[in-house]
Amino acid sequence: QPEPRPPKEFVALSDVDPTILQEMRYYTPHNFTGHRVEGYRRPLCLLTRPAAEALRGAQRALLRRGYGLKVYDCYRPQRAVDDFVAWAKDLDDLRMKAEFYPRVAKSRLFLDGYIAEKSGHSRGSTLDLTIVRLPAVPTRPYVPGEPLVSCYAPKELRFPDNSVDMGTGYDCFDTLSHTADPRVQGVPRANRMLLKSLMEEAGFVNLAEEWWHYTYRAEPFPDTYFDFPVSRRPAP
Numbered sequence: 525q526p527e528p529r530p531p532k533e534f535v536a537l538s539d540v541d542p543t544i545l546q547e548m549r550y551y552t553p554h555n556f557t558g559h560r561v562e563g564y565r566r567p568l569c570l571l572t573r574p575a576a577e578a579l580r581g582a583q584r585a586l587l588r589r590g591y592g593l594k595v596y597d598c599y600r601p602q603r604a605v606d607d608f609v610a611w612a613k614d615l616d617d618l619r620m621k622a623e624f625y626p627r628v629a630k631s632r633l634f635l636d637g638y639i640a641e642k643s644g645h646s647r648g649s650t651l652d653l654t655i656v657r658l659p660a661v662p663t664r665p666y667v668p669g670e671p672l673v674s675c676y677a678p679k680e681l682r683f684p685d686n687s688v689d690m691g692t693g694y695d696c697f698d699t700l701s702h703t704a705d706p707r708v709q710g711v712p713r714a715n716r717m718l719l720k721s722l723m724e725e726a727g728f729v730n731l732a733e734e735w736w737h738y739t740y741r742a743e744p745f746p747d748t749y750f751d752f753p754v755s756r757r758p759a760p
């Protein structure tokens with residue numbers, strides 16, 4: 525049985541805006557599961573065309589200020605979500621807890637809204653992203669088994685990320701990641717609010733539990749959860 529390919533309404537973000545940086549975490553073991561997630565065949569950001577074009581608008585506004593966007597996750601196949609669900613059932617696998625959910629019980633991650641069994645990402649118009657000061661400083665790869673540092677430690681102690689300081693790292697499952705958490709003040713709060721205002725201006729809506737998660741309001745597939753793997757469309 526041949527694998528389903530991306531429908532024609534989906535584009536590679538790099539074809540729409542090659543200036544947006546990409547660090548596709550679920551293609552790598554540097555994520556809350558500690559393994560490459562099912563369905564990520566390539567380190568690619570796929571989105572529906574309207575969402576990608578709207579994102580290009582936000583990027584243009586940011587480039588004028590000497591900053592740019594970096595995406596961590598875009599379209600996420602349902603099989604990847606199912607992989608998250610299977611991982612969550614194994615309560616003994618706490619490999620990545622010390623970095624990604626030090627204060628939250630693994631059994632609470634779905635209940636507390638940090639991961640969804642039916643995710644907007646699978647509809648193709650949701651993405652996780654941050655802001656990077658340009659020129660972007662190169663980052664190093666994560667080495668499986670290396671000592672982990674909490675995602676809410678001060679930025680200089682966390683795993684290196686060329687993102688501006690958002691108060692926590694990406695996929696930090698903690699109330700400190702709630703976009704409007706009052707304990708986050710000063711520069712990190714201003715950075716979150718800059719991302720929020722840019723993204724809202726471009727037509728996206730934020731998830732209150734995660735400063736990095738946005739959905740395009742006028743998404744073309746509001747009821748469809750796709751399951752094709754992350755790979756390029758064949759050339760026509």
Ligand SMILES: C[C@@H](N)C(=O)N[C@H](C)C(=O)O
Binds near residue numbers: 639
């Ligand atoms: C897992 C995290 N990056 C995320 O996207 N969470 C939301 C709730 C989702 O799974 O849709």
Ligand SMILES: [Zn+2]
Binds near residue numbers: 645650736
């Ligand atoms: Zn997300």
